Amino acid sequence: MVLLPSLFDGLARSVSMKKGKNQNNETDGGREAAESMAKDAKKNEMMLCSSGTVNSNKSNDFASICSKRGQKGTNQDSAIVWEKFGCQEDMIFCGIFDGHGPWGHIVAKRVKKSVPASLLCNWQKALSLTSLPHQLDTEFNSTFHHFDIWKQSYLKTYADVDLELKHHPGIDAFRSGTTALTIIKQGEHLVIANVGDSRAVLATTSDDGKLVPLQLTVDFKPNIPGHFTRIAFVAQRGQYLYGLILVHTAMGRKEAERILQCNGRVFCLRDEPGVYRVWTPNGDTPGLALSRAIGDHCVKEFGLISVPDVTQRNIINNDQFVILATDGVWDVISNEAAVEIVSSTEDREKSAKKLVQCAMRAWKYKKRGIAMDDISAICLFFQPKLSQQVNFVKASAPPRWQNSGN
DSSP, rough: SSSSHHHHHHHHHHHHHHSSSHHHHHHHHHHHHHHHHHHHHTTTTOEEEEEEEEHHHHHHHOOEEEOOOOSSSSSSSSEEEETTTGGOOOOEEEEEEEEEEETHHHHHHHHHHHHHHHHHHHHHHHHTTOOOOOOSHHHHHHHHHHHHHHHHHHHHHHHHHHHHHTTTTTTOOOSSSEEEEEEEEEETTTEEEESSEEEEEEEEEOOOEEEEEOOSSSOTTOOOEEEEEEEEEEEETEEEEEEEESSHHHHHHHHHHHHHHOOEEEETTSSSSSSEEEEESSSSEEESOBBBBOGGGGGGGGTBBBEEEEEEEETTTEEEEEEEOOOOHHSSSHHHHHHHHHTTTGGGGGGGHHHHHHHHHHHHHHOOOOOOEEEEEEEEESSOOOOOOOOTTTTTTGGGGGOOOO
């Protein structure tokens, strides 16, 4: 496996030489080299940014994308699959972005474009500054070392992209933003980075032959997951609001405490029970149902952050595929049902489309009277095809997405 693509290094040096050598030019050169690779990937059909499929000739990886506009206007979801990421034969990049706010669709598209190029540039720089220590002679230590490089690259990338949006002259990200769920598959190594409430779910075969879901990400909402204690009941602009503090669960406490310590507020409207939102200290904006997002700079000083949760997994033979989807799917489809829908679709090219269609139908009976959200999904398969011996979880029961009683 080549960790530092000579093509990338050569392109970066070429751009830097044209501009004159200094640190800023080298950084610009790396970013421009990454963007050049992105253009070539799109031209050579190795990148997909709309509904369709990507089939790798060098591996068993197969990706399916589908995105459908909801009932709220412009589709603010965006997705991308980039095969041979960074000119690496064994790498694939997938990302899904759910925009919100007046400029949400523009923010999501911009982040979709910026994250892969910035990540590739930061990864290349991290590799050039790091050598694999001789003492890392075990597979575990080597994997951890490579993961740490990816993690640091991801942290810098999300921070860079968020700052870039803040100062972008043509995009208003003050009251608009996006989730950002991305994965890198490098050989049998999977790295996941998540900001917001889009979700990644892995389908893996258990020892007894059942196909089971494994959620790889946390839904970063202001109330994740936990026990609430009522602390206030206040009136604002003639409407009653419920003030709540999240306690008990470590992750939920961490998210809520961060917002509260920064003078942000977390509560739900009386006519929206269970939907907890982030608000500025003295205003009625933005009412964001996320605790982490890229953009939304009006609440960045009040506890909202763009720091991704970065995790890893070594893919084993039992792992079949991973689903990346926006909350338009997960609000009405369970993890178990999503895995069953995808795995039962005979034509893998239609797997993401089938999942999105099932979510659209589920909205009609589970969310009556509520405008349907934009719904998007990516299905990335690791194996040539599912084993015929794989059984579904609770196969004897009807899928949850078909049961209008739930």
